[in-house]
Amino acid sequence: MAKSFYPWHFQPNLNLDTWPSKPPTPRNTTGRLKAAHGNFIQYPTFNIMAIVATNLKKGQCIKYEGETGVVLNLEHRTPGKGNALIAATIRSFQTGKTKTIRFASSEKVDIVETDRQKLEFSYSDPAGFHFMDLTTYETITLPTTMMEDHVDYLKEGLEVEVLFIEGNAVTVTLPAxxxxxxxxxxxxxxxxxxxxxxxxxxxxxxxxxxxxxxxxxxxxxxxxxxxxxxxxxx
CATH class of the missing domain: 2.40.50.140 (Nucleic acid-binding proteins)
Structure with missing residues (x-):
């Protein structure tokens, strides 16, 4: 049976310098329970690993202040008095806004699991863009809002890479x-x-x-x- 993904939060572009405000798409994964709440579909999150802030790296996805975002930049600061700090510039998946968050160097930070999947384009129709998962051979449907920047390059058989964060499709990357x-x-x-x-x-x-x-x-x-x-x- 074909799987359909529908918009949820705002999505970033994989290029950290350009971040259009488009909604990512919840992935309907086999064996994963879902619960409908109004017009939204919520999914259980992936496992989250905690690390100390001093071990943060650019490009990692983290939980902060009730949101999920990607670390764009890190700056280690040692004030004249007090403990060392880590200033992390983070861009939110929910809002697309950038914010600098300061962590104590020994503070625990929740790292969010990410997953990349290869999908092969099959066809499009009013329901969306239909791809085949090259691992499971299932049909996966992504909404037009997620593909509108890529339609000029899509033809049958083209392989793309989809980034999933917490089970939600966030970005689609075409070959060069x-x-x-x-x-x-x-x-x-x-x-x-x-x-x-x-x-x-x-x-x-x-x-x-x-x-x-x-x-x-x-x-x-x-x-x-x-x-x-x-x-x-x-």
Whole structure:
């Protein structure tokens, strides 16, 4: 049976420098009980491990002040008087806001378990984007709100990586490049080489990119998923 994930909290982008406010998605995992409360579905959390603040590392996900967030930066401070402190810059998954939290160096901090899964894109429909879990071969459905920044690069069989935190899908990461076929491209006009060294080409996903004049319909191109630029023929 297909599994569906629906928005819950605000999600970050995996790139810590850019953090759009989009909701992550609760993962409906086999054997995990769920309880519906109004329009929300709550799931039990993963195991949480406590460590002393001095052992915190950038990129770790922690519990703090009733929220869950990722550590963006750490600064060890030793005041003139008193105990050493750890100043942690944290970005909340719930709100997307950044805050600096100060911990005593020996203070216990709860580390949240994370999980990364490889999923293979199958198809999309009004219900969402359907993927196959490459480990269990189950169908997993992610909502359009989670995939809207990636639709230009999705084709059947593409593998993506999904980050889960506390059982919730938080981000989807595409491969650095994808190979897409040109479905439409006009012929370059004589003399265009000097004035217009590139021309638009429509790819199989509907994305339009600027390509060299020699590119023609049917060519398979390598596209950078970071900025959508043409890298060459595959």
């Amino acid at each position: 490049t994808v190979e897409l076929e040109v479905t439409e491209s006009s012929e370059g006009l004589k003399g265009d080489t000097a004035n217009n060294p590139t021309k638009p080409a429509t790819l199989e996903t509907g994305k339009i990119v600027q390509v060299p004049l020699f590119i023609k319909q049917g060519d398979v191109l390598k596209i950078n998923t970071e900025d959508g630029s043409y890298l060459g023929r595959a």
